[in-house]
Amino acid sequence: MVFIYYYGDKIQYMKLDMNNKDKILEIAFLLSLKNGFDRVSIKQIQEASGLAAGSIYYYFENKDEILVAMFNKYVSGQIPLFKETIRNLNCSFIEKLRFIFTHKIGFFDKKETSLNDSIMPEPMYEDYFVLSMSIYHQYPEVRPQFIEMHNDLNDFYHELIQEAIEKGEIRDDVDIKTLVILIQSSLRGYLDLWLNQSEFSIEELVEANISMIYEVIKK
Numbered sequence: 583m584v585f586i587y588y589y590g591d592k593i594q595y596m597k598l599d600m601n602n603k604d605k606i607l608e609i610a611f612l613l614s615l616k617n618g619f620d621r622v623s624i625k626q627i628q629e630a631s632g633l634a635a636g637s638i639y640y641y642f643e644n645k646d647e648i649l650v651a652m653f654n655k656y657v658s659g660q661i662p663l664f665k666e667t668i669r670n671l672n673c674s675f676i677e678k679l680r681f682i683f684t685h686k687i688g689f690f691d692k693k694e695t696s697l698n699d700s701i702m703p704e705p706m707y708e709d710y711f712v713l714s715m716s717i718y719h720q721y722p723e724v725r726p727q728f729i730e731m732h733n734d735l736n737d738f739y740h741e742l743i744q745e746a747i748e749k750g751e752i753r754d755d756v757d758i759k760t761l762v763i764l765i766q767s768s769l770r771g772y773l774d775l776w777l778n779q780s781e782f783s784i785e786e787l788v789e790a791n792i793s794m795i796y797e798v799i800k801k
Contacts, residue, residue: 603641605631610648611656615709618716619649646723653724657714658731665738675746676796683769683788708777736762752799764795 600608609631613622624645628635642648664685671678718728739762746752772787 602631602633602637606633606638606641606648607652607655610652614652614713619652619713620716620720646721649717649721650724650727653717653727657717658727658734661731661734668738668742675742675749675751675799676792678742679765679795680788680792682765683772683791684784711773711777732766736766739765746799750801753801756799761795761799764798768795 606627609627610619610622613626613630622645624635624638627648628638631638642651667685668678668682671681673681717724740758743752743756743758743761747754747756747758768791772791775782776784776787
């Protein structure tokens, strides 16, 4: 177990039992959530981790390599767990969909996360969302990973819809590709509203989108 906390503006470790490479990535991720990746320096990572600069350069040639590894671990790397969780749910398609909507908010909005079994200083989804978007726009070298990740999710949603049709849960004449587009568009749209228009509660946004999708697929 690794415990991480803030002391003023600095990240400190109370106990360490992860290898140095994972430690570097987690520190870089936490600092990026707080400040944005472009404002994180190798020196800051070194100071927060307590590692020598040589230890960081042993694993990563530069910040760009840290960025790619961080993205693969904390963004696209979370997708297999996400899919496994959904597949293991014993509920209807619409309930799985509701879980997907709420999961996108709740996964990073906890003190206890699956990130290396760490206890983090309440990283909010707003920070994660903004970080992801800034990485996409400012660092084109990781855009192929973004595209691959979303293609993977498209295939997964296609799989869930096909399964629901075969089980007779939803209409069998649903155009699967169109429904995948609707789901992905709804997921991105409601997050933008939640982050930028405080008059809408997360419960209202989730239920509005779920209801809209249900009207399309109900038998």
